[in-house]
Amino acid sequence: MLKSNKNIRPSRSVRSEIRYFDDELNPVSRDKATWAVFREVDEKGNLLFEAQGFID
Numbered sequence: 001m002l003k004s005n006k007n008i009r010p011s012r013s014v015r016s017e018i019r020y021f022d023d024e025l026n027p028v029s030r031d032k033a034t035w036a037v038f039r040e041v042d043e044k045g046n047l048l049f050e051a052q053g054f055i056d
Contacts, residue, residue: 013043020055 017040020033033055040049 014040014048015043016040 016038019037019039020028020030021035021037022028022032023034035052035054038049038051038053039047041047
């Protein structure tokens with residue numbers, strides 16, 4: 001499952017997204033996820049930030 005948010009900054013547009021996964025790396029809904037990846041990319045698709053973490 002993909003959740004995204006588009007933030008407008010004065011100099012550029014940044015998109016944030018969270019992808020949820022189960023233990024076998026399958027994309028799942030948030031309520032079934034055991035870990036997630038959070039990413040921010042600019043308007044050209046360049047990765048600005050990425051973090052991963054387990055969900056309790």
